[in-house]
Amino acid sequence: MVGWQRHLQSAIRQIGKRVECSYNPSANFSSSSSSRLEGVLPYFQTLCKPSAPTISRPLHQYFQHLGISSSRTLLAEETPSPSPLTPLLTSKTGKDEEHKQKSLTKPDKVQAILKGIKQSPKKVNLVAALVRGMRVEDALLQLQVTVKRASKTVYQVIHSARANATHNHGLDPDRLLVAEAFVGKGYFKKRLSYHAKGKCGVKVRAECRLTVVVREITPDEEAEIAKLKVKNFVKLTKRERRLVPHKLIETTPIWNRKGKARERERNGAAA
Incomplete structure (x- = not known):
């Protein structure tokens, strides 16, 4: 037992002895005071009982052995009070459950938007119309062989839309279709265009935004695709x-092809 605990125990014993010595029924005490002392005396007698000197125990256990309730027992007996953070925690768990339910319900369409494309809307729309309505795999393959500057931009947006559909909403990447691909007008910045004789004009730096919407192929469309793959020598519509796509559309420039062929022939003959 610690030293201060021993001093406390000895002080309690001395108080008990004093109370026992002062307790005398023949003394000039009133009945009320004697009744109080009668109730206090057995309590101090229990306090003054010596405990086993060889056993060293904590102070709260010593008080429990003597019959004094300590703070630890009081805290254990009390009912736990609700924490002020419980409503926040419940609200967070509720939001998580709602988010899980939303993720389980797959949306019909998923989109990706790219803003601030530094190119005119007409030029970007030429490439967007080329892959509009195609399957995502075929559209990406088509854009890889397209020799247009906007093909890289459209490729990135379609790739991002496919990633959004598969990662965020759990759609099947093999069954995705480019449902919509449309171009909107952005800021047309006006700049000075310098001419001869100290004159100047206005040139326009066009910007646009591209939106690509993908969706999953329906079972009817899958059946139609299976039938179209079997048919040979049949003229297909634009949608079919x-x-x-039975072949990739080559969009290389048609000018100067003869000149390139002649240069190759000359190089081959020279070799």
Whole structure:
């Protein structure tokens, strides 16, 4: 037992002895005071009982052994009070459950938007119309062989839309279709265009925004695609050709092809 605990125990014993010595029924005490002392005396007698000297125990256990309730027992007996953070925690868990339910319900369409494209809307729309209505895999393959500057931009947006559909909403990447691909007008910045004789004009720096919407192929469209793959030597409509592209459309420039062929022939003859 610690030293201060021993001093406390000895002080309690001395108080008990004093009370026992002062307790005398023949003394000039009133009945009320004697009744009080009668109730206090057995309590101090229990306090003055010596405990086993060889056993060293904590102070709260010593008080429990003597019959004095300590703070630890009081805290254990009390009912736990609700924490002020419990409503916040419940609200957070509720939001998590709602988010899980929303993730389980797959949306019909998923989109990706790119703003501030430094190119005119007409030029970007030429490439967007090329892959509009195609399957995502075929559209990405088509854009890889397209020799247009906007093809890289459209490729990135379609790739981002596919990533949004698969990662955020759990759609099947093999069954995705480019449902919509449209271009909107952005800021047309006006700049000075310098001419001869100290004159100047106005040139426009066009910007646009591209929106690509993808969706999953329906079972009817899958059946139609399977039928179209079997058919041979049948003239397909524009929509059917987009669903089942039999060949990649080459969009290389048509000018100066003869000149390139002649240069190759000359190089081959010289070699």
